[in-house]
Amino acid sequence: MEREGSSNHWDWNNPETRRRLEDLFFDERGYIKSKSEESKEFWVFFERFQRFQVLQKQKTRRSDVGEEEGHKKKLADLPKEYDPRYRINMSIILSREAERALHGHQKKGHKSRNYEDIPIDKLTEFKKAILHYLDFNQRQSFGKLTKLRKERSSLPIFQYKDKIVQMVRDHQVVVVAGDTGCGKSTQVPQYLLAAGFGHIACTQPRRIACISLAKRVGFESLNQYGSKVGYQIRFESSRSPATKIVFLTEGLLLRQIQRDSDIPQYQVLIVDEVHERHLHSDFLLGVLRRLLPQRPDLKVILMSATINIKLFSEYFDQAPVLQVPGRLFPIQVIYQPIPQEEAVSKSEKLDPRPYLRVVQAIDHKYPTDERGDLLIFLSGVTEISTVQEAIQVYATHTQRWIVLPLHSTLSIAEQDKVFDLTPPGVRKCIISTNIAETSVTIDGVRFVLDSGKVKEMSFDPKAKMQRLQEFWISRASAEQRKGRAGRTGPGVCYRLYAESDYDAFAAYPVPEIQRVALDALVLQMKSMGLGDPRIFPFIEQPPMSSIETAILYLKDQGALDVYEELTPIGNLLAKLPVDVVIGKMLILGSLFSLVEPVLTIAAALSVQSPFLRNATNNPECTTARKPLESDHGDPFTLLNVFNEWLQIKSNRGSNSRKWCRRRGLEEQRLYEMTNLRRQFKELLKDHGMLQESETRTVDRYRRQRQHKERKELHQLKREHERTEKRKRKVLKLQDEELGTSSDEDKKSSKERNNSVDIQDVKFKLRHNVDELRELSGAGEELSSRQLSLLKLIVCHGLYPQLALPDSFNSCRKDSDQVFHTKSKQGIVLHPTSVFSSNPELLQVDEDQEEVNVNDSKNRGLSSKHQIVGFVSLLETNKPYLVNCVRLPALQGLLLLARSLDTNTDCCRIVCDGWIEMNMEDPENTLHLISEAVKVRLAWEKVLRSRLEKSNRRDFDEDDKRRWRREIDGLRAASG
Template identity: 50%
Template sequence: YSSDDYNYEHRRRKRSDTPEKHVEEEKEIDPYFDWFSRRDYLTVTYLIDNAMFSSPSEIDDFWKFVEKYQGIQIRRLQQQSKQTTNISTQDDLPRSSRLSLPQIYDKRYRLNMNVIMNKSAANDTRYDATGERINDNEKNQMSLARLAEFKSIMEYYFDFNQKEKFRRMHKLRQDQANLPIAAYRDEILDTLKTNQVILVAGDTGCGKSTQIPRYLLEAGIDKIACTQPRRIACISLAKRVGYETLNEYGDQVGYQVRFEKTKTKSTRILFMTEGVLLRQVQGDSALSDYDILVIDEVHERHLFTDFILGILKCLITQRQDLRIILMSATINIDLFANYFGQCPVVKVPGRLYKIQVNYVPIKAEESSSKTAKIDVKPYLRIMEQIDNKYPSTDRGDLLVFLSGMADIQTIMDAAKQYSLEAQRWIVLPLHSALSLDEQDKVFDIAPEGVRKCVLTTNIAETSVTIDGIRFIVDSGKVKEMSYDPRYKMQRLQEFWISRASAEQRKGRAGRTGPGVCFRLYSEQEYVSFQEYSTPEIKRVPLDSLMLQMISMGLLDPRKFPFVEAPDMLSIDNALIRLQEQAALSPIDCSLTTIGTMLARLPVDVTIGKMLIMACVFQFVNPILTMASALSIQSPFLSFLQCDPDTITKRRPLMSDHGDPFTLLNTFDEWVHIKADGTNTRMWCKRRGVEEQRLYDITKLRKQFKDLLKDYNMEIDYRETKVRSAFERREHNRKRQQLNVLKSEHEKESNQRKILKLEDACVTSTMDIEDDNLTNVVMKTTDKIRDIEFRLRNDITELKEISNESKHYSSKDINMLKLILVSGLYPQVAIADDYNNYKRDSDQFFHTKTKQFVVLHPTSVFTYDPDLLQPPPVSKTVTGDGGKNKKIFSSQHELIVYVTLLETNKPYLMNAMRTPAMQTLLLYSATLDTNNDFSRILCDQWLEIQFDNVDQAQSLISSVLLLRNARDLLLRLTLQDSGQKTGVDIELISKPHTYELQHLLSLKMTEFLSNSTIYALRRVLLAELETIYRGYGNDEDDIETNRM
């Protein structure tokens, strides 16, 4: 109740000539007054431009407060009417008495704020002789007293809001003080004063990730960088630490991840991924922007984490003022402490309750099943045991660790049947392929008498924490991706976990109370496990890491001080791979022109090269889409690959050319559906497509496009459209709507929901038989994604681009293939000679390093294997003894693939067809020929034999010119990006560059359409010892004949 209100009351009473008028005016202020009929007017006049309301959601909260305020006033009036005291006396009392406020102004009751009305509205306000407000709309007419009451309600709301904030702040400070790490605050800061590097080892739940940055900020340190291995952790921790330090999110506490940042000039704590920090090292090797670096989750041994530790070990000798805090779980502490010269360790205990461990090894007859599926009986027995032993009134959910999605689906099918009978379980999956909505369900609360059973992979070991878990079932298995440098192949295999992982899994049961952990292996097996998991640096390809190291001036990566050095074979193969991509010189492994640019782009080498070559040939838009689609998980849901209805719906999207073109078709059609205003969720549902992945493609596509613009690489000659006034208003309206929806969704997501037994089992994001989806109102998350999509993208422009791809000619398709091959080569495979005698599922292909590989079941060629039939035969030549038959044709093809992945078989992933001769002659690193050029050995494993020698020599001459022109055009394109390429920019003007682009595209198209007849075959390793006979045995003689 401010002084303004008190003065208003005093002046109003003084103006009143008669007591009757005073009483009449007071009677107008009644609790039944309909404020909500004037809501729009009052909102515009008082609230929208008021600095006390920062968002539309706060205005909504205010009106909820008004409703509650009126309810209190009405109840108070009803209570007064029941009293025997004189009502008229009560009515004559001023409002201050009725609200239990002093009748005489007292500054103790004054809020430290002033409610200011909209100035324009105030200037337009008119009153009649009696003080009544004049308004053209009679329903908005209110007296001065009524307006004063509304002003008072606003002040009561601000007072209530302030008290709520103080209450939450008090609870926050209590929670911070109760964290285990709070007792070690002074020890950490004191140790840091006298040591350059310290290691903080804390168990799960100790609070190290959120509190240590806050302690540093309170200690007066300004420039703090905190690294996290995961993008999502950076964003969520920045938000949490910003809240806990009372700073605005994105102001003093911010984050920077790939393609996105909230860093400002006033940012003092910056959360970032390890990749971002490595990019900054490239520009500033001393990291002079930071006084202290906090490296979190070092025990997880991610690839870039180990690399950063090596860089910091070298950096601390140059910068004595730099401080480093390593943060780890209590795993392998000595390794990191010894690596930094016996640095001090601060051990912080976790907040775990007692956990009972039960070893329940699977019986031999159950584990020795010949079927590939996991046996469900041990898991159902444990669920039944929990039902029988623990009353349903005892809260506590079950978390089951399985090796992969296939096992999750198998256990889920069985658990669904059990839950339907028992009516005491809600079974939910949790893995990376689920949509965000489905992942969020695991955080909701089961109803009374019902437990959650969450089936998960190792994602729940450290990345995700689910409250309320009391029981753990640990299968002891994990599927990990490893890399075999010999075969250039990734392997997804099932392994026993390490003892450290087993302890991490067990610890998930003791966060909120005593727990039980069921281990489906024996104690002897547990003892035989590895102590720690294999570091990522020893099981992944090192191409990107080697490129980063060389770009930083580390010419010999073998001499780098790794925490644990990778296999030298992995390093050698990574360098060879970069040479094959033309990123490194084959002579001294120095960076080439394109290698320098690839090192600057924060993308995979393969994707980066596709984007660069797309700029060279001015074919950017479709490559942006395909490169984005190939960078993320496939939008096609694999468990629906055998569903006949789904396949029928997908078939129009499938391209004869291969999987990248199918992804392009899918995205373009989705854009069309969205532009037409049709329900895209239903469209995706019926085709077994995860729509979230299509939104991800859109975001990544725009990020790639902005990235190329940042390096001044011409990518689109479309004129920038100027929005009309209507379009600007519509854009602003959508942005306001997005902010409201985001606020609503954030409040909704912060409130844990109660699950229903109908949620007993979620099998997928898709329900193909749901035909009523057109009548379903979009979920809040769907609305948010849709509006974000429309705000970030010009839907009309996207539709135009997608229309262009629908009208590509065969020449355009071949150019697209050539650009994709520029990034993917030498990842090519040739069909086995006997495929035409085999069933579709038994067809084999051969790569240079791995024989007898097969196409993945999700590939478009699996659904239409006739596309890979041998080419039409123009001529057949049979060797000695009727063996080694050679088929001459102009239509030989190779399979180009993105990944060679081995699970139960070695699979070619994301494959496409490409013309063989053109691909090999344009992109082979080495071309060995005979004297007349009729035979060419490409990269020492594929031989091309021409039928006509004159045609062969003419073709080779054209190829040389095309390769030289392509390399020149590449250097010119990179010259525009500000990179030194050795080309005199003054000698070659822009118009000449455009002319060269046009001419080269024309000649490339002609070359791709070449109809020269040739034979293609795979050369075995044994043949390489004799294939060069006739040239002499000296190695120099062989090299002389190479091109």
């Protein structure tokens, strides 16, 4: 009776009821884990199932069709091949408690559990629902699996499956050449795994490719391998001991080889996209060629587009080649060379008219209800803006296009817009750099418009200057660009050059190794014991002058000795994943109690600038940025940005995303910096340059709070992962009258604020913000003494990258300030530099002189003169100094210059044979020089002894005391 009664008032939706059922049926042994994401999914299913059953009862009350049959037909579209044999054996899915409850075997002692008021028919019903749920899921998986099998077997490469396996069995090196869409990157690793190979690594030039390939391959196997497919990139890994296939970046594999040249952890190495000819992949091929005889059991598969295959095959002793056809739709090519008068416009600005004409032609020729977006390839950001402006006018007028720029200096949010959808009858017009050639793949592109131009970085070894210049693309690039039109259907490629131009293009782009500075490469080669880099058998030799320049530079920097062997410093530099310049800062920085800001600056100079270019036009942003600017130079501005951001981060309740947006900062770059500085710190510790930090004592209250917060963060992360499915937004047309964009921005930013900031969650799981803030001293202002030491450390890293202001600068306007280096005259400040907008900081201000002469030692000397340290020299339209620091000339040069020459009466000092200082007080000059020499000797001694001891961890107390004394002396003298 009682049971009947409670059954009538039964409510499946009662949370308490649900909790109790979960307790009873879901446990650790069960297929549905209690409180798991799956249990949530189950309840969603359950509600549908209940509704369905009610419906079904009404319909089939008098029908002969069994209830169960009915469900099966309605619940899912299942393939005919499904066989109920695949069903899970029910007996194992229920917890013991549940079985007892169902069979009424509850023992007296278990009364506390109190299931008796749950009616037995409800228990049975619930059990049935679980059964259906599991069955439903299995059928779904089964359906997915058959669909995937079909897809996989329709890939062009599928025909060659056995052939590939056989070739790999028979040869140590195999080349697989296949064009876009043949499926080589996803299938080859799986074929090899299925054939019994294990420990498979597949390298990719880009991080995102590693993640998406691991995801795709994991998905194709329906995660039946579980964690058997994974990826590993810097700072991120989904690898586990069970991983059989790992996708990793070329750079990461090279670091692994540097640690253990035999890489015993791998049996098969697949090097993908070798045709792209990146510095890393060319080097990796060289390293592997050396390794093969030592590892006869190692299998290497090179994967390439069908480009220049002979080169790769020959490099590996005529390795066999398998060519696989690609799968692209046909693409019509239309050559439309730019008329003479538009090709060379007077303003030297790109003429957008030929581009606009193509857009209009598309509107004219193709009905708006036909699918297809347009992708325009241009060489650079300014070109994109010019063309964008012109097309936007037309787009606003016709309401048929949404114009989107795409390049790497755009905020990540803006880059992601190219994946959004358009309203019906509207096409996307994506105007892009070569980022869309390989790195960003946009489906749905039907039209490609190719300018035929690309900007490429080259290197001038004489001035140690980077040069960014525009060139014609290669035929290979032209084909790659064209191919972007045929991914989802037949396409059209408009080329704004003549077919004869195309024929005159180079066949391939110049490999990176032949264009860039090889400092880091040579250093790494030395550290890997690869011998003389001049005679290393690269697949294609870099210019000998590049190698010589690199060796000379490394010698000059003390990384190589006269025999071109690694010095202790060089050895350490080779292990730091940064430019030599940054590595030197880190090494010197670790000798002082100023490591923390040095770590931050080194990290900041190793990532893309967090300052978004777009925001420079926004006056609100520039005002909000003002307080972050440092008088001392750009690296210090970056330091301020990081420290301020960290303050915001550790302040619960404040929104760092909003803080960044207001200042036009890309927060992602700050996250990257946090990861980098931690890696630097750990490497310096590993090599004995820093002492292990004492474990901090945290009071119990705080520990509890941290524990609770972490739990919540994990919960948020899981929640996010469950609901992750990226929803593509529908883009809006720009309003004809006034840009509704600002309104739109506000709205979308609000929406974004409401959702979980997953980057913030991940960041807080990875780093202890409070600890980070306290350790990095983010809240504290540096004393002027610390600041001046910090500058010296930074400039010691930069040395000899120093520039002198031209003596007539005070007569020039802000943007025309001229500087000189030893090897290059007439350089200007990059407009992003603080000094560019505040050039007076670098000028000798006669009024200020009075104020400065309060230090007796410096009386009458050029302490007011400033020299400029810079991180890099970049020539675009003009040669620019990038990332500048100012340094008091006298102090800086005395402490940094390689050579100091004086005349007999000491009224002149010539530094490094090019900077001359006129001294007013010869007696004091001598004193200063001897002080400087003392400091430099101490500096060197400390460094050497630290490096020599770096293999031993046990510094004795005497050492420490001595170092501290010397460093203090040094600090006093240089402050």
